Amino acid sequence: GDEGFMATLVPVMLEQVYRVLTTPETTGFDPRHVHFARLQNVLNHIHNHLAEDLSVPALAARAGVSVAHFRRLFLEAIGTPPHRYILATRLEQARKLLATTTLPIAQVGEECGFSSQSHFTACFKAAHASTPAGYRKHIRN
Known part of the structure; x- marks a missing residue:
């Protein structure tokens, strides 16, 4: 879709x-x-x-x-x-890290500049229609 x-x-x-x-x-x-x-x-x-x-x-x-x-x-x-560009850039980096590393979800969010894991999860889900964990699982299968 x-x-x-x-x-x-x-x-x-x-x-x-x-x-x-x-x-x-x-x-x-x-x-x-x-x-x-x-x-x-x-x-x-x-x-x-x-x-x-x-x-x-x-x-x-x-x-x-x-x-x-x-x-x-x-x-x-x-x-x-600017704030939208920064958010999109952070989400793109998070997507890359989720797909290519085994870093814990919270650490991925932190390294990409999200203030908390819940904020990271909410932003990621809004952008990708999936939680970070769900995205990682899907991309690896």
Whole structure:
């Protein structure tokens, strides 16, 4: 159904956006890429520090702009608000860890920046129509 399609599409979209925004050739002097260049450092930080607190004010400071301006830049360049992008990135990393490691579910959630196992499970289930444990069991069979 639609859940399966979205579960397949979201990781592909995230990877494409990340690749475009972190490839030097795409962040040259073309004015259309000014926002991409400004966000490149922020995107790298998000992907490399998922377990940390990734608040919008902290990310705006990293980009050197106000919170309101950061939200606008991010939405314009990425097509989704920062908090949604962070959640989708965390969920995608969690999906990868569930499929490729034997880490306990709680540890997967923690390493991906979820505040508790129950919060992780609720977010994962909303995105993938399955609990993390159910997803892991399904992917391994």
